Amino acid sequence: MTKKKSNSAKTSQTQARSATRGGTSARGKSGGKSKPASSRSKNTPRRGRKREPFRLNLEQKALIAGIVLIFLTAITVLSLLSPNQGQLPAALANLMWSTFGWGGAVIPLFVGGAGFYLVLWGMEQHPKLPTIRLAGLVLLYLIIEAFASLLLVMGRNGLPDVWTVAQQQKGGGYLGGMIALLITSFAGNLGGIIILALLGLGATVLLTGVDRQDLQTIWRLLQSRSRRADQPTVADTPAPAARERPAATPRPAITQPALRLGDTPATDTPATDTPAPENERPARRSRRSRSAEPAQPPPPAEPIPVFLGASPGQVWRLPELSTMLDAGTDQETNDLNIREHVEIIEHTLESFGAPAAVVEISQGPTITQYGVEPQFIEQRSGKRTKVKVGKIASLADDLALALAARSIRIQAPVPGKGYVGIEVPNTAKAIVSLRDVMEADEFQRIRGPLRLGLGQNVSGQPVAADLSRMPHLLIAGATGSGKSVCVNGIIACLLLQNTPDDLRFVMVDPKRVELVGYNGIPHLVAPVVVDLERVVGTLQWAMREMDTRYHKLAEVGARNIVEYNKKVARRQEYEKLPYIVIIIDELADLMMMAPEDTEKGITRLAQMARATGIHMIIATQRPSVDVVTGLIKANFPARIAFAVASGTDSRVILDTTGAERLLGQGDMLFQSPDAAAPVRMQGCFVSDKELQAIIHYWQAARRQNLLQARGPLAGPAAAAEPSADADERDAVAPGARATPARTEALPGDGEEPDAGISPTPPAAITPPTPVVLPPSTPPTPARRPASPPPEPTLTTIPSPLQQPLWEDLIPAENGNGDEDELMSEAIDMVRKLGKASTSLLQRRFRIGYTRAARLIDAMEEKGIIGPPTGTSKAREVLPWDPAAESGTDDEDTANAGSAAEDTA
Template sequence: PKGTGRRSRPPREAAARPLPTPAGLPSLDLLTPEAPGTSDEADARLKAQIIEDTLEAFGIPARVAEWHRGPVVTQFGVEPGYIERTDREGNLRRYKVRVSKILSLTNDLALALAATQIRIEAPVPGRALVGIEVPNEHKAVVGLRGVLESETFGKMRAPLRIALGRGVSGEAVVADLASMPHLLLAGATGSGKSVCLNAIIASLLFFNTPEQLRLLLIDPKRVEMTKYNGIPHLLSPVVVDIEKVIVALRWVTREMDRRYALFAEVGARNIEAYNRIAGSKALEPMPMVVVVIDELADLMLVAPDDVERTICRLAQMARATGIHLVIATQRPSVDVVTGLIKANFPARVSFAVTSQVDSRVILDTPGAEKLLGRGDMLYMAPDSPQLQRIQGCFVSDKELEALAAYWRRQALESMMQADLPAPWEGMSLEEEDDPEDDLLEQATELVRKHGQASASFLQRQMRIGYPRAARLIDQLEERNIVGPAESGGRSRIVLVGPDDDAPAEDATDDVEAEDYEDYVEEEAEEA
């Protein structure tokens, strides 16, 4: 019979013994134990038979070689068979079934299996099989504690290891945030982004003290991360004001530059080397910094240029300084997840999205539109272009509150100051314009000396781009150094002479009103 030779892996990886909790770190007993998974072999065998019969009905010989039951989907490994044909000479030849033929039957297989959505992975990475992922009738919840206690998580000794969830075979999937080194998440509303962010933050808080890790949490929605206020890991209370967000991100870039300057002083290449040197030279070690942004779209609507420039600079340079970004958005469009941002975030997670276009924006390939929601995700690792389907960890508000309460108690007992003012307190949005103040003074001297003012003139003289030159012209007009824009693209009138300290308000007093236009033309020709 066709069913012989099939094998099914265990539905869930055996949990390792809980690691001993280091002093000062919370116990995993704060989390609810994960319920054991169930395996319905009879249902899996029935679906395997339906898949084989459906493919055979369309003239595709194949057999289900194995299946792996995960918490939400079961992946059936289909081995394509051979088609026998007679050539012109009458010889019998065997041809392997093309994978594209199986891919074209996605809707027919979903109809036969009475499934809402099925996803075909062709081929399964490293296997000579085509994976057909069918949703389970009874879905299991993946608890955070089960992944944190797994053998896979225990073997990873990285300080910034995070729990992502369980794969289609029930195996725990973990990652090292430091090696990513930044993570981008996207998905439609209600697909599980905020739960995944909370699971990532909880993974970090369970295994890092405030001396090892500092967090900057940015939550424009004001409701997802405010529960962490008061824990000693925070650089400041959760940032919810958009204007303060931009200032906070600028502070992070300054902190990155400061750390690089300290590295240069001691001859270190990265934060690990610096902390080793700091231990021998009685210097203060540096903590790692993780910046978590819950909604990128809100920031891109308010200040797209500033946000994109700051995030890209951090993504390009901040890895060696121990600063890492975790950014989530529910609108993965090209004006939010720009090409520059995407290029600097090789590690990406996509939850269920509404269209294939959104899936291509975040993952550069379709597939996320067929996810089931509620934590079902596709994970693109930075070292592999292959997508991995994962059911994300679930952590409840009660568990998060217990974790935050533990760290608040620790802060009180050890006299940690958890409510210190933000390090960017006192900075303003205008401080970033300091470099342009020098350019403004230079532009002022140029237009006074030459008696003409236009964006193209400043471009040539100062060797700057057109946007900045046009902005300088507008600033000169605000200071009454040049006149308003003239029609026909002519140069503006310079209201201040080379030796004047104030705008020449009477520059046109001696010109009759009816001759003013002629005066303007003459000034433009002389310029």
């Protein structure tokens, strides 16, 4: 019974299961809520599916192959060292020596190296192994094998001797014998040796990676050593004889021919104006030969003779470049140091997962740029991806640490090149001379009077620019970075190639240090502006001069100053317009005093003054957004950035970072208007001695022209000359025979020289006749014109005579005279109100703070108001006696009337 019940229970369970399955399938067919088979997850393994076979990836295969090669290397080394330890080592050693001959000892190194490389490659830590160098190594090994066999069988009977040498396990074995037999079969023994030698040289080049630049460097090094060996020592070189100067003798003014300003008297050396014959013209000396010669200072005491010609105009002569400037030092090349840096750079980049190869090296005076080309990285999947440029640029600090350098700048990428530039400082700097840059072809190719020699780039090539194309220049950098040297170099470059008829300067130096030494040169429109109160007026004068020039251009029908001067040269009623360069040494001081007026004046000149020949060079040591505003920076596309403190300051100047990694001392970034990125270069260095030589030359030339203008009035005729009034004398054209009414005191004419100028001028001027200046007669009131004279412009200023124009062109804020015209009204007001304050004067008279504070100080000095209270309260008005004050005024009026009668 029990068995029957159990069987019936099993039968019922089976039927229930089948019914359940049938119901489920029925519901699935009838659209029930059962989950269809297609909706099952794809990752769910199906029953009965075959499993994938076990496969090794590429890295695993390389790892196993490397281990096998290392094992074979160990067995081969043991077989070669002890071949008598068994049949396998003996057979393996016999095979190696017979096949490769003497080269069999190197085969374990090749096999082991390949094994280690595959192991490291499988671990993704493999070193870079260029294919071309690997091919060079294999080719060099085969050539050595063939050469060894060829030397042993030379002069014998060819094939039998080759096999005999291979069986004796000598030479290159069977491998070297076959190669040697193949070459000698069509070229002979001697031809085979030549062919193998040439192939060996090519294999060496492939293995070492020597290129044309390395060969040129080696050739220059050998040439320099040979020249040093040929040069005599200093002890053997005779000292140059001192040049004797003839004694100064009075020159006849009639019999001697006329000399131009700057001509030197006849000495034992030939004159520079006389051209040498073609076959005797001295070749241009190289920088190396000039640096080898003993440095000789330029002769500053060369006398400039008096102009003896009959022409009433002024004749200027440019100074000689070779006598004013010194040559630069030569750049020393250290190939060993460069190769060491190449290895460190490649190893460091590879260790940080950014493999790269150095493909180009450019050495400059301050830095050496290594051109790095990013390489490929092989992934585990077998794909090769190139290293990103940004990854290399982010490793600047790590490279600086590895190279033990002060600072490293990475230019990623170099514009126009296919590599990233890594700029590493040189161990020894080379001085870039302004003379070398001005004598270079890059400077000479620029046509125009405003050529600027800036320096040398990272490749050692001179860099020159044209100020008229910029058309304005902004220079910024921290203190001590070389900003002032750059400004002085630009001024010296312009003075060496322009006369006062072609170029005039307006200089602003609030620091009273950098530019005041140029006082006295004839290129200045007026003395250097050092008072901040006059700077705004100076900019206003420049804008009025710009407007005047635009009217002149419209009269002639010219678009710019170049066309105007060309048309004026054919017409006598117009005068030539010189270029004007406005140099402001410190912009931050001006922006703190009068930011709105300064920014407005600079912006208007920068936008409009280019066509009229007015250009600006502005320097500042505070490159912040409140000094170099966006409006100023937008109108100065040409900028020079020296070393700054942070990347923020670099962005203010150049709109990009990079200046914070400069080295200082003339290391700069030059942003040209037509360049995509700033160019790094080393600026020109101009010493104080060179600047003094240039300044003294032009001061002596100006003094000579001043004597020329005064000369016709000397002697007794000067006393009979009627005294003209000041306005008529000021209106005399340049070069006319009249005494200028207003001339500034020159250094050496009874006035102490300015700072930075030697009190003893280098030029000894000996006039042919004594010069007697006419007595200055003050103009009488009767002859003074009723209407004020017209405002003087640059065309009415005698070019050799620097005039103190700012007193006339810039009206003082306090009116005519020392006392403000509002003083009397201010005194009446404060006495009526019984109090005085600066804000009160500002509100009542609608004046600025500076003028109101000046009025308060003047009233305090006169005893009208009391001292400041130290608080915000107004000052106290002191008591006064109106009767005594009116008596004093009557007495002053009487004294003034008697003085007028005495004058009459």
